[in-house]
Amino acid sequence: MKKVSVLGATGSIGRQTIKVLKGLSGYKIISLSAHSNYKLLIDYVREFKPKTVCVTNEKAYEKAKSKIKDAKVLPPWQLFRLAEDKNTDIIIAGSSGSSALPVILAALKNGKTVAVANKEPIVMAGDILKKAAEKHGGKIIPVDSEHSAIFHCLATSKTKPEKIYITSSGGAILKRGARKITPAFILKHPIWKMGKKITVDSSTGVNKGFEVIEAHHLFGIDFSKIGVILHPEAIVHGIVEYADGSSVAYLSRPDMKIPIKYALTYPQKLPLKNFLDYKNLNLTFKKFPEEKYACFCLAVKCGKKGGVLPSSFCGANETTVKFFLKGKIPFSKIPKIIEKTVSKTPSVKYTIENCLKIEKWAMDFAGRIS
């Protein structure tokens, strides 16, 4: 029996993880975390009977504490305890932003397998997390579809790849024409159904920029060998190219349950039966139009410079997306605010504590200049 902890259980990835786990024998949910949706958490506790839950929003924690009797309810500041639980085999880190970062680090330091679904932890502290994993026997398994794809493809050959490609469906922006970019327009993302923030991130280019940085850290591949391809059908998620000119591509329908299940059951691939129809399939690949995504190059530049700069980027992005969704700033201001924030980032040592501090600093700074 594999014992699973789901962080961010009530979010988009968390809910899909729970769906996958429902259909999977040999797995038991032993702990859960949620942010504010304590009502859904209560349902989960009733259904899956975890031993421990943690609620990371204080108000929601108080409510959950008074209503949940069958599980230990931890306050926000004790989230890391889920990572230290000796009984846990796999942690699915699906909570938004960088909130899971300290927990992921703690889990890796305890030699655990962590399936990382959101990008910020790797973008902000990829080097630190990888070192911790290597030192303590922990394992990072990517859940993001592009990285799950590359992760699978890289297993095909002992030879180092010449290049890896991640694909972009183009997001809502691709065919916008002269339409004004409003939150409502952007949230109608053509392919993937995702959370609001990541949908905006897809439109600004932040998401694809983060994926490049993530690929660099996860697979130890130089930025010069990571390419992005425009692939509107979103069927091919990643490609690994070898020196002889051949490539291996990973294909699937845009269904997050596939990479989630793979992360849980790796190296096995168990049935989901969401097959492609090879009797009728068209796939197109084009140059990724970087110029349409103002934040893409900015993000990659921060990733290349490294240190705490990506944390600054993440913080500024967090604030600007929030402001944009609330209608406080126009779409076009997002890159400008991020760029200014990043350029003013204080120079400090690259540690987990400083990554989180700088992220917080950037959130505030970006808020002030918005």
Place this chain on the structure above:
Amino acid sequence: MKKVSVLGATGSIGRQTIKVLKGLSGYKIISLSAHSNYKLLIDYVREFKPKTVCVTNEKAYEKAKSKIKDAKVLPPWQLFRLAEDKNTDIIIAGSSGSSALPVILAALKNGKTVAVANKEPIVMAGDILKKAAEKHGGKIIPVDSEHSAIFHCLATSKTKPEKIYITSSGGAILKRGARKITPAFILKHPIWKMGKKITVDSSTGVNKGFEVIEAHHLFGIDFSKIGVILHPEAIVHGIVEYADGSSVAYLSRPDMKIPIKYALTYPQKLPLKNFLDYKNLNLTFKKFPEEKYACFCLAVKCGKKGGVLPSSFCGANETTVKFFLKGKIPFSKIPKIIEKTVSKTPSVKYTIENCLKIEKWAMDFAGRIS
């Protein structure tokens, strides 16, 4: 230094193998075989200084024997000696039809690695060859582009695939319209530049049928799990599909040097730099129109029945293709003659000797009824 023996060195695969070996350090050609093109063989002897050569056409053997002084020249009936040479590490079996079958078997029984480029040996005696390889530690590496593709893709997961797909560009037949099918028309194959026989085999469906049988033997996969997809661009050569619905596809330009080099350097993939252009690529997949390829289903049916039937098919096909190329029979008679021959095949035990005997019987029988 890896010591290589190239069988069928003057044929289409053989010449490309020699080209690849020229650019590869750490490899030495120690023996060669050729059928009738002794002049090219003499050039090769001069250039690569193999210890031994074998000429499988008697007249050519006499000529070669009188002219080659720097290498031992073996007569046709001693081809198997190349397989038994203790110094040989890898044998590339590129000679046409079933001629290399006894040599491949001998090589596998000597625990050697054999890169098999032509289909007949596996189609006729796949089970026997695989058993010999398993028993004596020999290894079969496929060179055919589709099987090289599947071979590579299968390395990605420990889970058994749900299905494998090989692709077909459709050959000359696909867009023939009302044109008469003449040898000249067929030999203008739109994608791959290959030998004459295999080009005709592509148009009759024999080639794709053989590939299905070959895949069944090489990868131990049931016929029901092997699919053929029409893919006119001939960029994706093979696809492995898993139970979750995800797939891994192998892509390359239609260049036989890529799978040849992979077979020689496996598991490494060394530079050829014949890269695809992912900034401008369209890939289409459609239902394979079995009905257009009269011999496809017939071949697969023989493969499923097994025993010596595929050998009978190979023999009948050999004769009918020869007759068609000489203008002795029309294209439409090829499947009819093969079908009749196969239906009259004597029932004998499945041994290497009988495979070769039945093939010979079918060649003669098909000739008589043509």
